Amino acid sequence: MEGMYAEGLAKVGSGKAFINPLAKLNRDMGIAIVGPKTNGGGLKMLDATAATGIRGIRYLMESAVGDCTFLEINEDVFGQLEANIKSNSVKATALNTSIQEFCSSTRERFDLVELDPFGGIYPYVFDVAKVLRGGSYFFATATDTAVLCGAQKNACLKLYSAKPMHNKLCHETGLRIMIGYMARTLAQFNFGIDVLLGMFHDHYMRVYAKLTSGAAAATRSIDSLGFAFHCDSCGAIASSKGLVPVQTKCEACGSKMRASGPLWLGKLKDKGAIDAISAYSSRSGGRRLQSVSQLLSSELDIPLFYHIPSFTKRLGITGVSPDAVIESLKNSGFAASHTHFDPNGVKSDAPSDSVAEAIRDVASGKVSALHYGQV
Numbered sequence: 001m002e003g004m005y006a007e008g009l010a011k012v013g014s015g016k017a018f019i020n021p022l023a024k025l026n027r028d029m030g031i032a033i034v035g036p037k038t039n040g041g042g043l044k045m046l047d048a049t050a051a052t053g054i055r056g057i058r059y060l061m062e063s064a065v066g067d068c069t070f071l072e073i074n075e076d077v078f079g080q081l082e083a084n085i086k087s088n089s090v091k092a093t094a095l096n097t098s099i100q101e102f103c104s105s106t107r108e109r110f111d112l113v114e115l116d117p118f119g120g121i122y123p124y125v126f127d128v129a130k131v132l133r134g135g136s137y138f139f140a141t142a143t144d145t146a147v148l149c150g151a152q153k154n155a156c157l158k159l160y161s162a163k164p165m166h167n168k169l170c171h172e173t174g175l176r177i178m179i180g181y182m183a184r185t186l187a188q189f190n191f192g193i194d195v196l197l198g199m200f201h202d203h204y205m206r207v208y209a210k211l212t213s214g215a216a217a218a219t220r221s222i223d224s225l226g227f228a229f230h231c232d233s234c235g236a237i238a239s240s241k242g243l244v245p246v247q248t249k250c251e252a253c254g255s256k257m258r259a260s261g262p263l264w265l266g267k268l269k270d271k272g273a274i275d276a277i278s279a280y281s282s283r284s285g286g287r288r289l290q291s292v293s294q295l296l297s298s299e300l301d302i303p304l305f306y307h308i309p310s311f312t313k314r315l316g317i318t319g320v321s322p323d324a325v326i327e328s329l330k331n332s333g334f335a336a337s338h339t340h341f342d343p344n345g346v347k348s349d350a351p352s353d354s355v356a357e358a359i360r361d362v363a364s365g366k367v368s369a370l371h372y373g374q375v
């Protein structure tokens with residue numbers, strides 16, 4: 001039928017409803033993490049911002065989700081949502097209401113909540129927390145990157161109670177501010193979070209989290225909050241746990257460092273989740289998902305990264321590839337990897353002067369260009 005959109009096992013009409021075919025990648029990832037159908041009743045899901053319903057419908061048809069409630073606030077879109085639920089023959093409840101109204105009045109609890117609003121997640125997390133329980137998955141997408149990444153600094157201070165960083169590190173610090181906000185809000189409900197995967201992709205932030213119930217778990221989450229630092233003079237990076245920023249001077253050059261936070265300094269990935277996504281991408285053959293999952297899998301799970309062009313500019317060196325810098329750092333006994341946040345970034349446990357030294361070695365030919373591609 002004309003105007004129909006097919007993805008996975010679902011086929012939906014969009015009408016006036018929003019649909020982004022590029023978001024297939026993050027829908028696939030959620031389905032991979034939740035896992036395939038089981039014999040039991042399955043997970044209870046809330047698709048809190050349904051639009052066409054493609055997300056919840058796909059989980060129902062392709063994953064361990066056995067039952068889904070769809071919320072859609074917009075009357076003009078709601079009819080299309082109902083039609084799509086019917087035409088895909090899935091077991092579901094659709095409500096033409098808001099997250100805020102539904103979550104404040106229901107006694108139901110959900111094993112999975114998908115939150116995918118227009119813009120930021122900050123207006124909804126408090127209400128979503130009311131319908132979660134220990135062990136629930138909470139998957140959220142945010143597109144307010146201008147706020148989280150510091151182009152609108154005051155909005156970030158106001159909405160997330162966090163200071164953003166408006167430089168090359170902003171995609172990572174923005175994602176960590178979003179997760180920090182989720183952790184702080186959920187802690188008020190005595191939930192701790194484990195981040196199964198946090199990523200920046202196609203101009204959105206995406207977080208796959210799993211909750212643990214209890215005051216101790218909530219406190220552990222808060223203990224993962226802290227501040228990120230960047231030295232604009234020499235490119236050094238640092239972080240410190242706690243709700244007060246302690247580091248102000250760069251250890252490498254003595255300059256005052258730029259601070260961002262409070263933000264999440266905990267893990268951004270879980271091996272089980274990454275393995276599930278990798279296995280799903282091999283099965284489904286999606287090349288985009290395969291390359292993203294390979295990159296995420298190889299990335300070191302430590303806060304922040306070194307932006308190589310900032311170093312080469314300062315050192316007066318041109319054309320050093322991150323590949324060669326990574327190899328050089330590894331040869332010197334450091335851990336080092338690419339980062340999905342920036343193709344010119346390198347994650348490493350090396351101090352900044354060792355990164356500068358590795359860059360000089362690569363440029364002077366001490367590290368062979370032949371092995372590491374173009375330098």
Ligand SMILES: C[S@@+](CC[C@H](N)C(=O)[O-])C[C@H]1O[C@@H](n2cnc3c(N)ncnc32)[C@H](O)[C@@H]1O
Nearest residue numbers: 018049050051055072073074098099116117118
């Ligand atoms: C980005 S779209 C969702 C896309 C969909 N999840 C997908 O994967 O294709 C956001 C939808 O949330 C709806 N929405 C916005 N605010 C809402 C609220 N407070 N409660 C429920 N739905 C809301 C909008 O009308 C819109 O249809």
Ligand SMILES: [Zn+2]
Nearest residue numbers: 231234250253
């Ligand atoms: Zn410095």
